[in-house]
Amino acid sequence: MALHIIDHPLVQHKLALLREQGISTKSFRELVSEVGTLLTYEATKSLPLETQTIKSWEGSDIQVSKLQGKKITVVPILRAGLGMMDGVMELIPAAKVSVVGLQRNEQTLEPVPYFEKLVGKIDERLSLVIDPMLATGGSLIATIDMLKEAGCKQIKAVILVAAPEGVEATLNAHPDVEIYTASLDSHLNEHGYIVPGLGDAGDKIFGTLG
Ligand SMILES: O=P(O)(O)OC[C@H]1O[C@H](OP(=O)(O)OP(=O)(O)O)[C@H](O)[C@@H]1O
Ligand SMILES: O=c1cc[nH]c(=O)[nH]1
Numbered sequence: 001m002a003l004h005i006i007d008h009p010l011v012q013h014k015l016a017l018l019r020e021q022g023i024s025t026k027s028f029r030e031l032v033s034e035v036g037t038l039l040t041y042e043a044t045k046s047l048p049l050e051t052q053t054i055k056s057w058e059g060s061d062i063q064v065s066k067l068q069g070k071k072i073t074v075v076p077i078l079r080a081g082l083g084m085m086d087g088v089m090e091l092i093p094a095a096k097v098s099v100v101g102l103q104r105n106e107q108t109l110e111p112v113p114y115f116e117k118l119v120g121k122i123d124e125r126l127s128l129v130i131d132p133m134l135a136t137g138g139s140l141i142a143t144i145d146m147l148k149e150a151g152c153k154q155i156k157a158v159i160l161v162a163a164p165e166g167v168e169a170t171l172n173a174h175p176d177v178e179i180y181t182a183s184l185d186s187h188l189n190e191h192g193y194i195v196p197g198l199g200d201a202g203d204k205i206f207g208t209l210g
């Protein structure tokens with residue numbers, strides 16, 4: 001299945017706290033990071049394991065399961081994606097980071113690229129794209145385009161809140177990509193904001209609201 005809605009009680013509780021009007025920058029930041037960790041746990045569930053033989057504590061040979069050598073690159077979409085970084089890296093601390101900078105034009109809602117620094121050998125890696133918001137899908141689709149152009153073959157997106165419009169557009173453009181989200185919300189408003197959504201996630205994480 002290409003869309004995974006994570007209904008774990010901890011995810012849903014933290015999402016509820018994120019939706020509160022007037023939430024402080026500190027609380028918003030902490031919760032975005034925490035939900036990032038929990039969604040990453042789900043998004044990495046299908047990583048392949050291999051059996052290895054090791055010496056146990058009392059000297060016998062035992063068989064254990066370890067992650068296969070599949071390497072991961074985490075891909076935060078600037079700015080708001082940075083808010084999930086610490087939480088995501090807590091579970092996969094050895095992952096390399098590929099940074100993509102996109103800013104939505106507030107009139108046209110088109111993503112405007114301004115930065116791209118991908119890690120090497122991306123064709124051998126799983127890309128885990130992280131962004132709190134999937135609205136029209138323009139930013140995620142542009143990021144996936146960049147990753148595929150660089151040769152990446154396996155891509156998952158970890159999103160806090162998604163709009164149906166953005167999920168549909170992304171899966172139409174890139175049916176092979178898997179999306180993990182805490183919520184599929186109702187719709188986009190006339191300004192392209194997700195309803196009920198979280199408001200402007202970048203501004204709330206960086207404290208640039210108002
Ligand atoms: O699906 P879309 O319609 O493309 O909208 C989603 C994008 O918009 C937000 O970023 P924004 O452009 O506000 O930049 P910021 O993170 O710097 O605030 C959000 O973090 C996504 O990247
Ligand atoms: O609802 C939205 C849509 C785009 N970007 C946000 O930060 N929030």
Ligand SMILES: [Mg+2]
Nearest residue numbers: 200201202203
């Ligand atoms: Mg923003």
